[in-house]
Amino acid sequence: MRLLPACLFAVLPAAALAAASPEPVFSPQRLSDHIKTLSSDAFEGRGPATAGEVKTVAYITQQMKAAGLQPGGPLVNGKRTWTQDVPLLRSEIVGQPAVSIGGQALTQGNEIAIRAPMNGQKTVDIAGAPLVFVGYGVKAPERKWDDFKGVDLHGKIMVVLVNDPDFETGQGDFGGKAMTYYGRWTYKYEEGARQGAAGVLVIHETEPASYGWATVKNSNTNPQFDIVRKNPAAAHTAMEAWIQRDLAVQLFKDSGLDFEALKKQAQTRDFKPVTLKPTLSARFTADTGVITSHNVLGRLPGARHPNETVMYTGHWDHLGVGAPDAKGDRIYNGAVDNGTGIAELLEIGRAFAAAPRTDRSLVFMAVTAEEKGLLGSEYYAANPVYPLATTAGVINMDALSVAGRAHDFTISGTAKLGLLDDLIAEGKKQGRTYTPDPRVEAGGFYRSDHFSMAKRGVPAISFGSGRDLLNGGVERGNQIARDYTRDRYHQPADEWSADWDLSGLAEDADLLYDLGRDLANSRQWPDWSADSEFRAERDKTAAQRR
The missing domain is CATH 3.50.30.30 (Glucose Oxidase; domain 1)
Structure with missing residues (x-):
């Protein structure tokens, strides 16, 4: 669907504007521009505590400001900052x-x-x-x-x-x-x-x-x-x-x-x-020695329940500068991992900032040191800026597809939770189906930042693009995934390409926008399945959600 003309926004009353709730149109070109910038050699592979971090944090902060987000970090002298300090042993x-x-x-x-x-x-x-x-x-x-x-x-x-x-x-x-x-x-x-x-x-x-x-x-x-x-x-x-x-x-x-x-x-x-x-x-x-890295947080306060939060997350870091590959390249650019997730985070934030405020608050967090063991998200989960008990859900984005639109989508791992049910329902509206994680043996559930929140009971998923591609089907999707793992994953060759088809990335953004919007406008508290290892931890804080 297309956005309503700007002139219409000027004349519609607030109630009618909220009812209209135009769907955003996510631009493959904007997504590509973010990835191209973040994965350029100038960012030196986005290693924590490097000059690359300084550039990365500055870029993400500037983009969040330009999108219309508010600072979402800890309070300092009564005002929220854009970043959360993350002390790390290096x-x-x-x-x-x-x-x-x-x-x-x-x-x-x-x-x-x-x-x-x-x-x-x-x-x-x-x-x-x-x-x-x-x-x-x-x-x-x-x-x-x-x-x-x-x-x-x-x-x-x-x-x-x-x-x-x-x-x-x-x-x-x-x-x-x-x-x-x-x-x-x-x-x-x-x-x-x-x-x-x-x-x-x-x-x-x-x-x-x-x-x-x-x-x-x-x-x-x-x-x-x-x-x-x-x-x-x-x-x-x-x-x-x-x-x-x-x-x-x-x-x-x-x-x-x-x-x-x-x-x-x-x-x-x-x-x-x-x-x-x-x-x-x-x-x-x-x-x-101990260094200080940073999580970057933008926020849109909720209109009716600002103390309740829906979070979007993705890690901004990669491996920095390291051992040279066969071509002598020493910069681990991390275009797919995780330039794609940060591009998605920024553009979803931009779309929400341009739309009527949701009932619950929205937080967009780019975390550090995922590649070092989920450390940025672990630090946030241990030192949350917003209470975990009233965080309704976490939607994580990590290493998404650049191969075009897909008939399906997935999440990392085999967790059963209400947030997944909601995602499946939203996907059906797009004509897309849920395919269980095709590589459960890889332990993907424990390898992305949502795990830091999940193990503390917060309903959390890490979204995965589909492999049943409109162009080439499952066979082509699987081959692209295999090639990436073999030739580019955690290697200098993970670089931006003008040949990518980011129409699928844009469609993924649309799906995740709808998921977060509906959750942020609801009174629902998604939960884990009764037999989940994370259910008991969530149940401990049930009284705070009444």
């Missing part, structure tokens, strides 16, 4: 780490990808530490599953498989192909710290990880960030790293063991940890 390995296994020297980025230490140490010095294979490294009492069987891991290196025990079989206690949080590499590192290990080596395999080694290397060998913790050693071991599958196979062979056979054993409750013959030695130092 750690970067100085030079090349010296690391060997069984006397074989390993090269950072080749056989191994070592993350900068986040446990508070500036120097890591490990000499001849035993390697212990602990299967999938899962301790899940509610599933009667314990991969550790009481083994003492103090002073030892935990070697662990990525994903869940039933990823390969598709059957078992961990959701089949659908990854649980136990399958995430972040959980493996956290469990290693709880077990008292000196370090954790995650074995990389492309299918269960859902991405190739290039992504692992590019994401882990650059500066690392974490929220500032009182006791960082409780969440991180001294050494956190990934190793190539071929290296793991050789380590098992050197120990007289068969990697595939032990992996099959690890898919059963009877698995017991196995000590490998080679030992690990490593020494490296890190430059560490």
Whole structure:
């Protein structure tokens, strides 16, 4: 539908104007312009605490102002700011780490990808530490599953498989192909710290990880960030790293063991940890310090219920400047990831600012440090500017399609909640259908910023563009997704292109605008399904929504 002529707005009374509620027309060209700017080399890959952040925050703030949004950040001297300070621990390995296994020297980025230490140490010095294979490294009492069987891991290196025990079989206690949080590499590192290990080596395999080694290397060998913790050693071991599958196979062979056979054993409750013959030695130092990054927030106060909030979110950061690719390019531009989401955020905000005010307040938040572990959204969720209890829903946008219009749409993961029901209903009005996450094994629900809010009970979804394209169908949609994951995801090649078809991105914006508008004008409080792991947390604050 087209916007009403400007002259009509001048003569319509407020009540008639609200009743008219013209649908916005989202411009593919405006969306493209935002992405092109944010992903240009001038923004240096939008790394937190870099010159690229300064430019990015300034651009987003300027665009929000121009759109007609109000500052939505914390109150300072009685006035709201545009940004929320996000203090982060920053750690970067100085030079090349010296690391060997069984006397074989390993090269950072080749056989191994070592993350900068986040446990508070500036120097890591490990000499001849035993390697212990602990299967999938899962301790899940509610599933009667314990991969550790009481083994003492103090002073030892935990070697662990990525994903869940039933990823390969598709059957078992961990959701089949659908990854649980136990399958995430972040959980493996956290469990290693709880077990008292000196370090954790995650074995990389492309299918269960859902991405190739290039992504692992590019994401882990650059500066690392974490929220500032009182006791960082409780969440991180001294050494956190990934190793190539071929290296793991050789380590098992050197120990007289068969990697595939032990992996099959690890898919059963009877698995017991196995000590490998080679030992690990490593020494490296890190430059560490606390930096301040920023979430950017714009707001439109509600006309009738300003203390109730509907949020749109997307992360502005990417990987910054890092290791060069085969062409020598060192800037990780992040055009799709997540220039698309920020473009969508800005244009949806612009549309709402031009429309009659909704009953509930609308907040548009561009968060930092998603690529470092959802840290900007985690900080907001722990230090909310607006009460989580009266946040009716969160609509997150991350890495959307640039391949044209689709018959369908999706969300990350398999969560069941009323907000998804509302999205499906809005989609039907567009003639679009909901397709469940086609890659539940990738654990997408735990990899986007909505998770920080969801685990605190707030109904939250991360929207995904459809793959059943009007031009080429599912086959073309899947091929484009595969090509992106292999060739551009977390690589310098994720760059803006004039050849993109952003008509689908515009249609996605229209769908998400309608979803947020209807929720913001309602008295409904979407909830999680009765069997959701997030329902109990939401129920704790039910009295505040009466």
